[in-house]
Amino acid sequence: MKPPSVSESLLRQLLLAMALLGLSSGLALHWAPTFQAPPALTPETIWAAGALPVALALFVSILRDLWIGRLGVDAIALVSMSAALLLDQSLAAVVVAIMYAGGTVLEDFARGRAERDLTALSDRSPRFAHRKEDSGVVTVPVGDVEVGDLLLVRAGEVLPVDGTLVDAAARIDQSAVTGEPLPENCRSGDFLRSGTVNAGETFLMRAGARAEESTYAGIVRMVAAAQTAKAPFIRMADRFALFLFPATLLVAGLAWAVSQDPVRGLAVLVVATPCPLILAAPVAFISGVSRAARAGVLMKGGQALEALGRARTAIFDKTGTLTRGGAQFIEQETAPGYDPSEVLRLLASLEQASHHVLVDSILREARARALALSHPREVRERRGAGLEGIVGDTRIVAGSRAMVIGEGMLPLWAQESERKYGGEPVLRVFVALDGRLAGIFTFGDALRADATQALETLRAAGVDRIIMLTGDDRQAARRIASRLNLDALLADADPADKIEAVRAEMRRAPTMMIGDGINDAPALAAATVGIAMGARGATASSQAADVVVLTDQLRPVGEAVRIAHRTRSIAMQSILVGLGLSGVAMAAAAMGFIPPVAGALLQEGIDVAVIANALRALSGGPSKR
Structure with missing residues (x-):
């Protein structure tokens, strides 16, 4: 779901302010009967004036959505406001207008809070570099840096590109990129990543990649994907919303027909506006993506998170993934x-x-x-x-x-x-x-120190089958496998064998593939969800994967699965509870127990509760399968 622009957010705030002004002015006139107002200026006309701008803006928005072939439950809000105005229920109309405009403003706030960690990554992209030349140190745009340039990085500055340390030592803060809380001491020749911060004294580095090919540029591209991609779960919510609109109109029509009271039908429309289904899913999923970013895991949109939440089988590459790689x-x-x-x-x-x-x-x-x-x-x-x-x-x-x-x-x-x-x-x-x-x-090839713990975390998060899939010979693979709680070992596998193994597991259950090398890229792309160990820079595996672990550890893999499962659970809770409460309120309104104004206030309370629950995905919490 595309985040709203600044102008759209300001318009929504203005509409809410106008509706609130209309409600308060009408109530003031209603409670001050001694005030000599013009005959045409009644509380009803003021309330109607407060509701009309919201209704007109909503009408334009619905026309725009219809132009691209989309119809959501926002249409119920328009129908309920229009019906309230036609039935001289202007107080109900302005309360519905406040409810709808307030819901959109609340959603903007919730999404803004959830996206804070993602936009922080984008906003701190390095823009300049200090290049050392014969004439001295020259500040140039980061896009002008070429491979091999000698760059000066001052204390507190963000590293502009990937490269290697030239000086004897440096202290690097990687928290913004990998989530590691403590700075790392680097030595001459160590690989340095763009986007990290010089937490020590000024040092020299040799550029190893252009800015657009460096680690941080890849992270920013993945952040953009995370903010715009739509999860299948959210698309399912949109389809369900198409069913809810005619169902609401049918219940409202029946209530009107049975009671012979159009106001009762209006009350049904009011309590069905807007739908927790539309509010809950986007907020929950963008919150989960944001929470994962804080843990050093970048998910390429809500679709990756939703797929990770369904995974029940994990396939690990050996070299560089379960092990540290090299000697x-x-x-x-x-x-x-x-x-x-x-x-x-x-x-x-x-x-x-x-x-x-x-x-x-x-x-x-x-x-x-x-x-x-x-x-x-x-x-x-x-x-x-x-x-x-x-x-x-x-x-x-x-x-x-x-x-x-x-x-x-x-x-x-x-x-x-x-x-x-x-x-x-x-x-x-x-x-x-x-x-x-x-x-x-x-x-x-030593086993990673956190490999055993990472696999235990995966099992606790609901992954019930874990496999090692490697191109190494069986004897070397058995040495590592014997120290892990695995369900199967597949060795001597070339890239084609890995793809076939992934597809075979996918026929049994949704499957995640975790790898780091170029030879893992096809299997990562073939899996339900691919996870790349991307701490060593942008590789083919990072490009092919749906999820990228930015720190050189396995622990975040288990944390990412836990976050995905929890986010999906929270989204489902919000939708089911919200729709259940709305259904009960619709039934009560159809039987005449809830008038339109009270119904609008009740539905606003439901929406606030749903969004607040969806925002729980931003925090931690116990993992539940």
Whole structure:
């Protein structure tokens, strides 16, 4: 549902003000009979004058909707106001006008509150960048930044484009993009995303993408989709509204015919205006999308959220999704008599001089333990085997088993891990200090720390079947699967196999697919709802997915499903309760228990309650299946 423009919102507020002025002026004249007013100026004419602008504006709006082939229950409001004026029930007419105009203003307020988190993302898009040139630092429009430009980012500024850190260190606040509350300490060479904020001192970065291709531009495009897309649930509500309009006219006509009192038919029309069905669904769904954005999850509109709320099967890719991807530190074993932290410090100090694939993982683990590294000397690297050198007074040899101990036997402390990882797709670094084996470091595709918790959250949210689907070999997949509560494992799958597996599961139940790589994009697009792990930038998977997780964690996947289920439940509650109350009020009005004015006030109360309930989707709450 398209959000109203500023001019439309102001017009609705003006119409409400005119109707309120008409009601209050008419009541003042009615309660002050001694006031000498012109004969034509009666309370009834003033009330009619307050209702007419609202009726005319509504008439124009309905004509515009009919032109595009749409008819909603707003037509009931027009019919009830027109009937009230024709039956000299001008007080009822102005109360209905206030009710309708007030409902639209209330809906604008509710939608504005719900969209606040989404529009905040769009409004803070970076517009300028400080480019370092030979002549000095020049401020240029962000659209003029080219790949390779050296950019200066001052304290508190938003990063204009994706790139890499040039300076030694930086402190980055990613809360607006990923929802992570604490700033992250980055090192030289780390990937930086546009839209994040420099929470430390001024630093230099190298642009890695143009502005329109950077992370934040993709987020803004998805926000635009989230604000304009319509969920199937809302479209269903529109179709149901077409049934309600003639049903209301039929009940009103019967009440008039049976009682021979047209005012009783008017009362039925009044209590049916407007429909909670139309108010509740859009507010609830845009609230859910907004709530997910605060949790670091972007949903491409209400349709994605509605589909996620129906999902009962979850299919996970392995590498980069359930696992962290790449060669991650798994385990360290240390010989008796050696300090594990010192062995790691010496290894990391030596590895500073290497270009091996494991260097980043080793240095990351050393930084995590806050170890002070030393400068190595006399370093010699044997391609594909390892390296050796001196750190301080210690000679270090680090590399393969063959390089470090040759044909020698492993000591007892190292034999258990050799059996444990035998045949596994892991990399093992043997470290000898002054000729004696001091430690063994194991690297591989490590399970994400929050993977188990994320799967438990999914099951608690109503997902009853969880599958791992990977292109890796079965042995590597089993090593990860054995640590998770899975219902099935599908390995050795190419992109075509993944699509077929997704389609097979979709024949059983609505299915979500979670992945991160280019090879996952077809399966993400084929699933009922695709979820991309998009923390590492805009990829084919992010483009193909319906939902994008902005933080490099699995936890938000379970949170997104919980939000989707809760939002759908709240929307349904609001619709059913609102329609039920309206139905009871229509029956009471048809039997003569509710006059038109009281009916209008009663229906306004129902609408306020429905919108207030729909806004609960903005907050958290217990997950219920």
